[in-house]
Amino acid sequence: MIDPETTAQLDDEARHILRANDKEGYTVPTKGLYPFQWNWDSALTALGIATYDANRAWQEIEKLLSAQWDNGMVPHIVFWQHEEGYFPGPGEWQSGQTPPTSGITQPPVAATVVRQLASSLPGDHGARVTPMLHALDRWHQWFADARDPDGRGVVAIMHPWESGRDNLPDWDEPLSHVDTSTVGTFLRRDTQIVNEAERPQNHDYDHYMALVQFGRNCQWDVKTIAETCPFWVAEPAMNAILRRAERDLVALALQFNLPEIARRATARLARLGQGFNQLWSDDAQGYVTLNLRHDKKDNRLTSGSWLSLYGGPENDNRAKAHYSTLMEWRRKISFTVPSFDPNDAAFDDIRYWRGPVWAMINWMIATGLAEHGRHDLAEMIANDTAALIAKSGFREYFSPVTGQGGGGKDFSWTAAMWLYWASPTARPKTETP
Template sequence: MTSLLVESPAAGEAETLRRGAARVLLGNWMGASTVPSRGLYPHQWSWDSAFIAIGLRHLSVRRAQRELETLLHAQWADGRVPHIVFNPAVPHDAYFPSPDFWRSSSAGAAAGAPAGTETSGIVQPPVHALAAWLVHLADPQDSRRRGFLPRVYGRLAAWHDYLTGARNLGGGGLAATVHPWEPGMDNSPCWDAPLQRVEPAATGSYRRADLDHGQPSERPTDLDYGRYVRLATDYRDGGYADAGAGHAFAVEDPCVNALLIVSEHALARIAAETGADPAPHERRAALLTEALVERLWSPEAGMFLCRDLVSDELIPEKSVTGLIPLIVPGLPQEIVDALIGTAQSTAFRLGEVPMVPSYDFGGAAFDPSRYWRGPAWFNTNWLMERGLRQYGRTAAADRLRAAMLTAAGESGFAEYVDPFTAGARGTRDFGWTAALALDLLVAAERPDEDAQGSGLPQDEAIGADA
C-alpha cells in the first residue's frame, strides 16, 4: 500500500472544524467539569478531563483550570485520583457501575475517600500534571494571578506519590494497575490472558447501561464485562487496599508509566514555577525511565510490552500502549528507532492508514470495530504525534496530525474510528476528540506556542526527520 498523503485542512475547513470542536466542548460542559459524552458517559472521567483541559484551554483558560481543580477536589487522602467523579444529579440507572456499586464514601473510608463526593475507587493514567502545565502556559499571567499552580501542585505531587508508592506492586519502581479499566484501554487483548484467572460476576447480578448507547459489536463482550465487575467488587470489598491485597489482576502498563514520567517532568516545571524544588521530580522521572526500559522493553518485539505481575512475565500482545513511550524524553536512540520502525511496520502501518490502531493488525484478537481491540483512538494518536515530533520525525508527525484532523471532522468527533477507513465508531460528540482536534489545529497554526509546553526537556528531543 502506498503511503497515505493527507493535507492539513484549508482555512475554511479549519474554521468549520474549530467551530465544531468548540460546540462539542461547550455542549458537554456541566458547569464545573466536562462529560466525555452526554449519553454514554454522563459523569466526570479522570484522564478524559486531563485531555479535555488541554483543548479547552484554547477556548477558556478559566474553564480548563476549573476542569482540573474539580477533578482534584475529589482526590482521596491516600493520594489517588479516582477515575470517575459522580454527578449526584444523574440517576443511578444512567450509568453502571454507579455510585451505589462503588460505595466510595463507606468502602473507601480507610483509604481516605471524600465523605461528601461519591467517586469510583480505581484510577486512570496520570496525564494531569502535563495538562496543568499546558493550561498554565496558555495564559501564564492569569494562572499566576489566580494562583492556579500553587493550588494544584500539592495534590498532583500526592497523586504521583500514591502511584510510585502504594501502586509499586512489582517492586521495580513502576506503577501497577489492578483493573483493566485503569490503563484506560479497557478490553485490550493485552488483558485476555490475565483475565483468564478471574471468575466473572454472575449473569443478572448487574445491568450494562453502556449498551443503551453503543452497539454491542463495538463494546466489550459480556464475558469480559462480568470479569470487570468481579474485579471491581473484590477491590471494593477489600476496602480499596493495594499492597498485600492479593490482586487477581495486576499489570505494569507502558502507557500509564510513560505518562507518569512525562507528568513528573511537567511537575518539575510546576515546582520551579511555584518556588518548590524541581530536583526530586527530575530524579524520579529519571528512575522511572530506567525502570520502564528495564522492566517493559522487549528488543524482540521492537516495542514496550505490558508485564503481568502475577506471573511476572511480559505479555506478548502488541498494543498501541507499547508505542506511547515515544513521549518519554531521553530514550536511547536504538529504542527510539525500533519504536518508530515498529509503528511503521505491518503491525501498525503508521503513514499508510489514517491513524495508528489500538492493536496489532496481524494479531489474532484484532477487531476493527470493537473498542480497544483494533479501532484507532484520538488520545493515543495525539500522544504518538507528540512523540514523533519530540524525536524529530516532523514529517511523520505532520501527516498524522493532518489525518487526525480530517478524521475528527468527518466522523462527527467520534469516540474512536475504524483503523482502515476512519469511519465513526462508538459515541459521537466525544469530549477528548474535540479537545485534541482543537489543540492540533492551534499547534498547526502556531507551531512554536508549546515548544516549551510539553513538560519535556527540549534539549533531549533528538532524532531525524522521517
C-alpha cells in the same frame, strides 16, 4: 489538507461540543454514555477549552483535583450528580467518598496539562497552580506507594479501566486468572446506547465487575490490592504517561519555587526511568505489557508502545525500531495509529480499544515523535487525525481501516484534541515545552 472553510466549521463545531458537554465546572466525555467527570478525559479536555476560555480550562483541573482522596489518589470517575440507571454507579463502587467516586484511578495526564496551560496562557498563574502542584505531588506519590510498593520502578494497574485503555487484547490473559463466579447478573447501559459490536463483550464485563467487587470487598485498601489482587499488570502507556507527568511536575515545581516537590518528583522519575526497561521486548521490538503476578510478558505491540517517546528520551536503536514498526503498520491500514497491532488475529478495527484510533493517544505519540526529531511522522499522525475527524466527526474513536467513527458521538476529548492540536489552525502547538 483540509480546506479553510471546512476547518472553520469544524473549529466551531468542536467549541460547540465542549460547551454543550460543560456541567459548570467539569466536562462530561459525552452525554448519555459517560455522564460524569472522567479523570484523564477531563484533564485533556482542558487543553481544548483553553483555546477559547482560559479561566474555564483551569476550573476543569481544579474540579478534578477537588475529588482527591485523603491517600492522594485522584479517582477515575467523580459522580457529581445522580444519574438513574448508570452502571456501574456509586452503589457498585462503594468508595465511601463524598462526592461518590470510583475506587480506581486513570493515567495521570493532569500535570502535563497544567504545564501546557501554564506555558501557553497569559498571566501569573502562581496562586492557581501552587495548590494543584501539592495535589499532583500527592497523587504521584500515591502511584509510587500504592502501585509500586516493592520499588520495581513500574507502576501496576489493578483493573483494565485503570489503564484508560479498557478493552485491549493485552488484558485477556491476565483476566483469565480472575474468578467471575460471584459476579451475578447486571444490566449494561452502554450497549443500549452504542452498537454492541463497538463495545466490550459480556464476558469482559464479568471480569471487570469481579475486580470491582474485589476492591469493594477490601474497601479499596491499597496494601490488600497490591498483595492479593488477581489482576496486577504493568503496561507501557500508564508508565510512560507517569514518567512524562513527573518530568512536567519537576519543571512546574522549579518554576513556582517548590523545591521539595521538585526533589520528590525527581526521585520518583529516576526510579521510573530505570524500571521502564523491564517492559522492553526484544521479540516485539517495543514496550509491552508485563503480568506482574505471573512475570509474563505479552509480546504484542499496542499504540501505547510508542508512548515511550512521549514519556522521555529514548535510545536511538529503540527509537528507530518504533519508527520502522509505525510505518509498517501504516502500510496495512489507512489511518494511524491503531490501538492494537493490525497484523494480529485479535485486531478488531471498530471494537473498543482492540484496534481503533484515538485522537488523544495520537497527540501523545506525535508529541513524542516531534521531540525525538521525527516531525515528518508527527505530521503524518496529525494529518491522519484531522482526516478522520473531517470524515466522521467528533467520535470517541475511529476505524484505522475505513475511517468510520465508533463509540460515543460529540466526544469532548476528540473535540479538544482538534482545537488544541489536529486542526490546521492549531498546528504550531504540535511541539510542547
